[in-house]
Amino acid sequence: MVFNSLSFLIFFPTVVLVYYLIPCRVRYLWLLFASWFFYMSWNISYGLLLLFSTATAYFGALLLSRAKNSGSGKRILIISLLAEFCPLVFFKYTGFILDSINHVFEVAGSYAPFALPDILLPIGISFYTFQAAGYIIDVYRGTVEAERNFFRFALFVAFFPQLVAGPIERTKNLLSQLDCTARFDFEKARDGLYLMLWGYIMKVVIADRIAIFVNCVYESPLKYGGVYLITAAMLFSIQIYCDFAGYSTIAKGAAKILGINLMDNFNSPTLSISVSEYWRRWHISLTSWFRDYLYIPLGGNRKGPKRKLLNKFVVFTISGLWHGADWTYVMWGSLNGIFIILEDIASSALGRIPAFPGSKHLKLPIKLIKWLLTCILVDIAYIFFRAVNMGSAFLIIESILKTSNWKELTNGGIFSCGLDVKNFVFLLIMIAMLMLVDLFNNKGIRLRTLLAGKPLPLRSLLTAAAAVFILLFGIWGSTYDAAEFIYFQF
Amino acid sequence: MKKYLYPITETLLTLMIFALIMSALIPLVENKQSYTKYKAFYDTPEEYDVLFCGDSHMMNTAYTMELWKNHGIRAYNIANSAESMPVTYYVIKNALDHCDPKVIVIDTFFTYNNRIMTAGKEMLPHQYFDMLPLSKNKIEAVNCLFDSRETRFGYLFDFSLYHSRWNELERGDFFPEYNGFGGAEPLLASYTVKPPSGKMSKKHDMAKRPEEYLGKIKSLCDEKGIKLICVMNPYAMWFENKTGNVDFEKTFSKLGIEFIDLRESDLVDIYADSGDVAHLNMTGARKITDFYGKYLTEHSYVPDPAPCDEALWNKNYEYYIEKKKAVFPMAADCAGVLSDLNDPDFIFDLTLRKGYVPEGTIALMLDNARSFDNVNISAEGEADDDILVRIRPASGGDYFFEKSYRLSPSSL
16 A cells, blocks of 8 residues: 555555544554555465564563663673564565676676575565664663563654655654644644655656656667766656655655654755755754764764764665665765765865865855765766666766767657656656745745745635645546655565 | 544545546546447446447448337447457346347457467557446456456556646547447448458467357346357458458357358448458448348348337437448548448539549449439539549438548548
């Protein structure tokens, strides 16, 4: 059941209605039932994995809290984390590991020793595994108490709005909210609805529209020349942003309607003027997870500048692997790591150059150049993310470097990849609107707060118009090749 | 109570505005094919005594407006392209929710096909279902005819299919018009038929599924006291088609259904009256329509028609003439325009270039036309072009169509 399906449009209002009608003390049980139902609607056997992950973290944390004053804490932590990560490694990385070994043998001139297993990746496993692992570590560190109520903890792991594509919530933020069930707050629910509507616009109107063009070009990159590939590369970074941030925004809105606040997962990443800033604004829940549970334990910036750079590289490479079990993702993560290291080196070198007279007038142009450079670097890295394999990614880059078919931009050729002129123009308008909203967000102006302050008839009109806008301009229904949320693959 | 008033007002107002916008938007983006064909039917379903059903063979053949004008029979053509017998069954079942005809005539060309839905044609039934109001029978039809949940949803809530038409809206979407042909679709074209290479061999029985659904249609008609007639309309390449091998008589006599096979009849000149390989052009269709009129009258299948709204039918007939006028400019060539020569509503003044000797289909059409009162042929043309075609209304008035053709051998 994806958020942009009819099933969800029936499921969600039903959940909300029952949630506010039943007594407060059993609401978390209802949400748990709804969350498990939501997850098992993909595949009923996935429920077992979710249960395993929940039970491992729950009992692991209980053992950890009992072993607080004994020396066995670290051992329990390691065993719990190993057990927690086992399903993820098996389902996500078995094929990748065996394939990589096979490749080494083939390069050495020998036969591939392993037949590749056909393992289906359970949806959302990377997200809830990391959330549960974070909880185990928090209990070990003593930053949170182990939850005694199994069902409440199970809801923390399975809470349906953020179960399959995040945000990867922290124990402190989410678990505590599941304790107290607030009364229905109309203002909050309305705010949640506005968030959901904006999320749907990002996902169904922008991301899925871009997907038509990008899929067409990436399906046969050699058929298309450089201009198409440049356009596809630029559009893909917006697609993946709108796809993922759209999903997170819908999740945040849905949770808000239920009276629960989820963390912000994106903070206008399109406005970043460096790759490191991009990563501070992008998929914040994952980036901060890696910071708190990997980068800092590795030594962070406490063990000297060289070790700091190495730690960053390791974290970004692993982050790439988290996104997908393929060398293309590893390359994507590593490239981002390299860009950030180079930025670090460059900024410390530039920091030693004294300011020259009039340099303050160059602030804006420099900012624009930095923004442009960041866009280019991020787009280059995303080529590896989107390409079907490493060979294809390098071919795409080679083709982009040899671009000569610029006239395709003016002779209408660019409109032959699934988006006609009107759709293309509409898409560009939507991207401009997206940037504008990001700009407002960046300045601390929330459009939905402004809307909430308008007179009731205008508010109703705009809310209804937004829903109609999504239905009319969204890519959905029979003619729509139902593109799954990209992040479901991870 | 007061604290609930505000949220309830806002929620209801938002829902009302949403419903209002959607109710205007849904018909706007909808493909108008279904509206064009069925608007007149659903506006006055009580007006029809005869329904013509089946596939495109019937859709292109039964000109119901002329049936009323010439025979006083009030009929509507609800046939659709590539319609299998299961689809025809549900089309009839749903139509009977709205009207109470005395006779149903079905073209049985598609009985050779055992499938519920021809591969790749899943969207075609939209031409019927889109205009059909939501009902128990519609839901049953959609569930039986389509396997995929998504396709079913598209049929029950067609906005899911058509919302992406926002970028192709035209004037006709804002101001839609119905076709005026009483459900029929005119084919203003010509097709030169090769002589038959063999004879009908009748090797095998009708396929199971169409036979089953014909049985269901028969039961439905018996239940409602409706006379059911099955026909096989003439079409050019029947002898090379799968229907040539089906033993129709055997099935229809088993089911107790009256069957008329017109494939080998001399009602039409198949060499001049075909619009394409499988359908009659307007001249051919008019001849078969006339046959239906006579047949239904002679057999007294519509013995005591209910008093009809004469003014409405006259108005509709005027509209029909206007719509026919609009068809001529769409003809691809001269033969296409001449394929409507037996239309008594128009006078055709044909001027042939002096010395021009017509050949092929044009010659056949002109030969046939010499017996028509509404066609004037003169061979005194001075212009360079071979034929000047001018058409004016028989009721008087100026030429509304005037075009000259230089006929290359390929257009003959």
